[in-house]
Amino acid sequence: MQSYRFENVYIKSVSAVAGPKEKDGPCGNLFDKTYTSLYAEKKTLEEGEKTMQEDAINIALIKAGLDIKGPELLISADLNNQLACSSKVASSYISSFLGIYSACASSAEGVILASLLLERSNIKNALISSTSSFGTAERQFRYPLEYGIPKKQTTTLTVTGSGSMVLGKKTTDLKITEATLGKVFDPGWKDVNDMGGAMSFAAYKTLKSHFENLGTKPSDYDLIITGDLSIIGSNILLDLFKEEGIEIKNHNDAGKIIYQREKQKAFCGGSGIACLPLVAYTKIYEKLKKKEYRKVLLAATGALFDPVYVQQKQSIPAICHCYTIERG
Missing domain, CATH: 3.40.47.40 (Stage V sporulation protein AD)
Incomplete structure (x- = not known):
């Protein structure tokens, strides 16, 4: 496996938005924004997931003091076929886009790719977006929610929400x-x-x-x-x-x-x-x-x-x- 050390990759901002179950958990009062349902006040689960990803990206950009039109590089991941959510969201920004997939390891993959590019290229800032939804993931990998299939005690629940991290070359703490x-x-x-x-x-x-x-x-x-x-x-x-x-x-x-x-x-x-x-x-x-x-x-x-x-x-x-x- 390849390991790396970085000298000039700094965190400019982070953001986290979450669904209703996550809101009721131990991190609930720390999220930038929460939603009352998996639909995020939209008509479909997919639109709801897209809204969460957009909100997290925009909040992180504002915190970092960057143009809301998008960072130089957007690296994004979700659990839908063909990265449908990330691709749809990316079309709203002017950023160069990398859609990545390592299932639930994608957030770290994105941070590492962004760090390598920042350290070894002329890119000044990059945003890594990581999104998942209980509703869309259940339909994608198991059964639609409407089926009401009982779950085993070894099961884990797919987290609903989106997190963004903005990385750059300017020094932060x-x-x-x-x-x-x-x-x-x-x-x-x-x-x-x-x-x-x-x-x-x-x-x-x-x-x-x-x-x-x-x-x-x-x-x-x-x-x-x-x-x-x-x-x-x-x-x-x-x-x-x-x-x-x-x-x-x-x-x-x-x-x-x-x-x-x-x-x-x-x-x-x-x-x-x-x-x-x-x-x-x-x-x-x-x-x-x-x-x-x-x-x-x-x-x-x-x-x-x-x-x-x-x-x-x-x-x-x-x-x-x-x-x-x-x-x-």
Whole structure:
């Protein structure tokens, strides 16, 4: 796996907008905007998701002091076929556009790509947009909401919302300093009702490579936060490191944070492209700004499965990308 160090990639702003279930969770009072339904006051779930993505992008641009017409580069991801939401939203801006897909690892992939381009080209600023919707994801990967299919206790719920991060070359108090691009790992996992388990192996591989390649160790970070392993996947990840004689005491998972699991009946927790951004750009970002954290390693995890492959009894590959936010 390839790891990188960055010298001049700074965070200009972040934004996070969220759906009704997320609003009622632990991060609820930290979101820039929330919505009363999955439809965001629109006629369809798709239009609602598009509205959330546009709102998050516009809020981040305004916070960064950039033209609302768009940044130089827009990197965007969602869970719809052909990145339909991101592509539709991108048509509203003048920005050069990169649509990316690593399932729920896409937010980190976008940050890493933007950081590489900022450090190695004449681009001055880039915005990374990460969006998911419970309604559209259920229809895409499982069953339409109208079916009312019962869920197993190992299930994670796709987070509804959108997060945006604006990166630039001008100095701010927070910067991207490290990153590792993961590889696809297929552990032979076939249980579509437990994505956290499938992704835990990819998280282990990427984090281990990150530490080895850059000469760091888990205790160098105030927090190591994974994207959406939730309860089961997080336990597997920690057990995998214990087998190597490494006990990680500073780990948490965005899927465990985003909901009050028992009170909100969120099964094993949250998942989705927006899961990590909605936690990282609120709770984690706030602690970095307040100097409660100095250095945080964020690892976004993605299950690269397709419903057709699943019906053919094929296993589910997974991937994890990670990056570090550090106080300058």
